[in-house]
Amino acid sequence: MRLQDALPQDGSRRRKRRIGRGISAGQGASGGFGMRGQKSRSGRSTRPGFEGGQMPLYRRVPKLKHFPQVNRQEYTIINVGKLASLPPNTEVSLESLMEVGLITTNDGPLKILGHGELTCPVKVQAACFTESARSKIEAAGGSCEVVT
Template identity: 35%
Template sequence: MANNDALKIHDLRPAPGAKTAKTRVGRGEGSKGKTAGRGTKGTKARYQVPHGFEGGQTPMHMRLPKLRGFKNPAKVTFQVVNLDKLSALFPEGGDVTVADLVAKGAVRPKQPVKVLGTGEITVAINITADKFSGSALEKIAAAGGSATEA
C-alpha cells in the first residue's frame, strides 16, 4: 500500500520570513528612494571616498619618503667565493678557473667572480678569477699559490 500523505522534496518551502528580497535602493520614493539611505550631502552621501583617503589624516603615500638617488646601470655585481670555500672544494690545490667553480656549483655561469679572503687556505692554488680582494691575494701568495685576474 502506498502512502499518499508522504512528504516529498518538492513540497518543502522555506519558513515565512527566512528569505527576504534584497532592498533595491534609489528606485522611487516608496522604498529608500531619492537619497537611498545615505542622508543628505557630505562625502559619504556621494559615490565613495577617494582611494587612499584616511579620514583627513595625512595618507600613507604622502607620509613615506620619495625614492632618492639613481640606479647605476653600469654597476657590476660580483659573485663571492671565500678562501675557506676554495680550500673545501679543492683540498688538493692545483689550477682553478671560473669554469671549475661553475662545475662544482660554487658560482653561476656568465657572471663575474670575486675571491675574498675570509677563512684560511693551506694548499697552493693557482686561481684565475675576475677580481680579488687584497687579503685574498696575500693569503694565496702566503700558501704558495698565485692569483690571476681574467
C-alpha cells in the same frame, strides 16, 4: 582632395589672445598677469621643475639613500675559505668551480673574497681579488691571475 583643401572645421580654431595691446583689447594694462613679480614678466615664467632657487626635486632625489648605481658591475663571488676544500695545486676558475659544485650560478665574472683560511696552494684565475684574498692565496703558496 588636394593639400590646400585640408582645412580645419569651422569653429575648431580660435584666434590667439593678444595680451597688452591697450585697454580696448580687453587684456590691456597688466594683461591679466597681476601686478609685478616673476610671473608677470614677458616670456615664459619659469622652466618646468624650477623651485625658486631651491634645489629641485629631480636633483635632490638621487642624493638620498637606496638609489642604485647606474651600470653596476655584478660579480660571481666566492670566499677563500671555500677553496680550502679543493685538492692542492688545483687550477681554479669560474668554470672549474661550477663543475665541482662550489658555485651554482654564473652571475658574472669571478671575484675572490678574503673570508676564511686557506692552507693548500691553488692557482686562481679570476676577474678580481680583494687584498686580503690575494695575500692569503699567496701566503699558502698559490698564485693569483687576473683574467678579463
